[in-house]
Amino acid sequence: MRRRHVFALAGTSLLARPAFAQPASARTLRYVPQTDLTVLDPVFTTAYITRHHSLMIYDQLFGLDSNLRPQPQMVEGYESSTDGLTWSFRLREGLKFHDGEPVRGKDCIASIRRWGQRDSLGQVLLSRVADMTSPDDRSFTIRLSRPFGPILDALGKIGPSALFIMPERIAATDPNTQIRETIGSGPFRFVANERIVGSRVVYERNPDYRPREDGTTSWAAGPKRVHFDRVEWTVMPDPGTAAAAIRNNEIDWWENPPNDLAPVLRRARDVNVRRASPLGTFGTGIFNCLHPPFDKPAVRRVILNAMSQEDFMTAAAGADPSLWNAKTGVFTPGSPLASDTGMEAITGPRDIERSKRELREAGYAGETIVMLAPSDQQALMGIAEVGRDLFIRLGMEVDYRISDWGTLVQRRASREPPDKGGWNFFHTTWNGLDGINPGVMTFLRANGTQAWFGWPTVPKLDALRQQWFDAPDLASQRAAAAEIQSTVFQEAPYLPSGQYFSNTAYRSSITQPISEIFAFWDVKRV
Incomplete structure (x- = not known):
């Protein structure tokens, strides 16, 4: 017996509707991103700016909605066997890549394989795949060697690395090599010849894109209806410049204004400011293991026991404690798996002199710490300054390397020794959505060179992740999650630096954009 899930199309006409003539500026959405786009391959990096870019030009098999549930997107319907080992998927009719080629089942299989070799959730999925045909x-089938409960969550993963569908010939690229072509089937097309590194990125509406006709738009799920012919990203590293631009109606949407500018923007005429995500942002300090x-x-x-989340979060979000949480464990506060297990490791009293002695006893031999920091992301730069100060107060030598985020993203991929172009430590942040369970937490993978940047080797942590995947109910999942948190505080594969809440700003001349994932469909000019 098989369970069948078919999502019928509504039958609405697909013919384009006539539009009244508008000035070109009215048909262009002007956006200021968090940083410049330096890596185009969504498999090669977990940088959010690359994920935002990829959401525009690629499409997904399933889209995550605001209730954190995967909904069919490119998939028209699917069925699964009662033992959970065989899953068959049917693609929607008319899906087409930007080069005119139709989207085929073999493209989906190749994309899943390439993504799964680098993504933490994808690696678990591939370890249980017997074959894909x-x-x-318009169809493809995944046959598993053992059940994998979150298979739909994997196929609809939105947190970096998200699963995007590419043509088979491109998806055949080694996952450790960046792709050179950006051809997807999504609602926008990347205009490569108008890209100016460090300044501008341009997208055009894909006239061949056919949005779903059923359901409602919710985050990455539902119809992706595009109301602009063109989207222009303009990089503005200086927050003051971006603030002036949005007040003067020179831009429509600013992704991440710093919290200290929120009062000024709220007083500005025709500018709306809202919390970007209800799940906030959480920080991680990444060790090169x-x-x-x-x-x-x-x-x-020793570093973990000596740090102060309050110091990190004050630097990131300001002195108002309503804007941050300094009691953040492994999982996003407020999510089902968040707990107080072992929290004394990061909330207990600090004694820097004691920590200096413990650091020497632990084996620190005076090595210079090459610490990377981004000059163009205010919150992260503040966190990095606190981290640098902590290292120095512990008696460590620090080689502080400041660059733009795009350069940092490229350097962090190096496994070379720190004195040969590598690194020892950097800070980064994650959307709260990417900390709700072990399946989506890329940085929690601890299987050495197959892990995320930092490459920790903690066999117990990986075993506990597998235990979570096999847990039959929420109580068992919570038990495994509590052990994961204890292990993280003991082995310290990374530093949990706290949770803070940030804003996004947009002109009242456009409707509220989807800032939870920074998507560019559904928004329109009013």
Whole structure:
């Protein structure tokens, strides 16, 4: 017996409707992103700016809605066997890549394979795949060797690395090599010849894109209806420049204004300011576990025990404690798996002199710490300054390398020794959505060189992740999650630096954009 899930189309006419003539500026959405787009491959990096870019030009098999449930997107319908081992998927009719080629089942299979070799959730899925086949152009089947409960969550993963569908010839690229072509089937097309590195990125509406006709738009799910012919990203590293631009109606939407500018923007005429995501943003300090001194868990643990989340979050979001949470464990506060297990490791009293002694006893031998910091992201730069100060107060030598975020993203991929172009430590942040469970937490994977940047090796942590995947109910999942948190505080594969809430700003001349994932469909000029 098989369970069948078919999503019928509404039958609405697909013919384009006539539009009244408008000035070109009215048909262009002007946006200021968090930073410049330097990596185009959504498999090669987990940078959010690349995920935002990819949501525009690629499409997904399933889209995550605001209730955190995956809904069919490119998929028209699917069915699963009662034992959960065989899953068959049928694609919607008329899906077409930007080069005119139809989207086929074999494109989906190739994209899943490439993505799954680097993504933490994808790696678990591939470890349970017996085979994937495409019986015809509009279908593909996944046969598992053992059940995998979150299979639809994996196929609709939105947090970096999100699963996007590419042509088979492009998806055949080694996952450790960046792709050179940006051809998707999504609602926008990337205009490569108008890209100015460090300044501008341009997208045009894809006239061949056919949005779903059923359901309502909710985050990455539902119809992706485009109301602009063109979207222009303009990079403005200086917050003051961006604030003036949105007040003067030179831009329509600013992704991440710093919290200290929120009062000014709220007083501005025709500018709306709202919290970007109800789940907030949480920080992680990333150790490079391949090279001394952070190849030693004991050294990493001393740093964890000596840090102050309150210091990090005040630097990121300001002195108002309603804007941050300094009691943040492994999982996003307020999510089902969040707990107080072992929290004394990060909330207990601090003694810097004691920590300096413990650091030497743990094996720190005076190595210079190459610490990376982004000059063009105010919150992260503030967090990095606190991290640098902490290292110095602990008696560590710090080589502080400041660059734009795009350059940092490129350097963090290096596994070379720190004195040969590599690194020892950097801070980054994640949307709260990407900390709700072990399946979506890329940085929680601890399987050495197959792990995310930092490449920790903690076999117990990976075993506990597998235990979570096999847990039959929420109580069992919570038990596994509590053990995961205890292990993180003991082995310190990374630093949990706290949770804060940020804003997004947009002109009242456009409707409220989808800022939870920073999507560019559904928004229109009013």
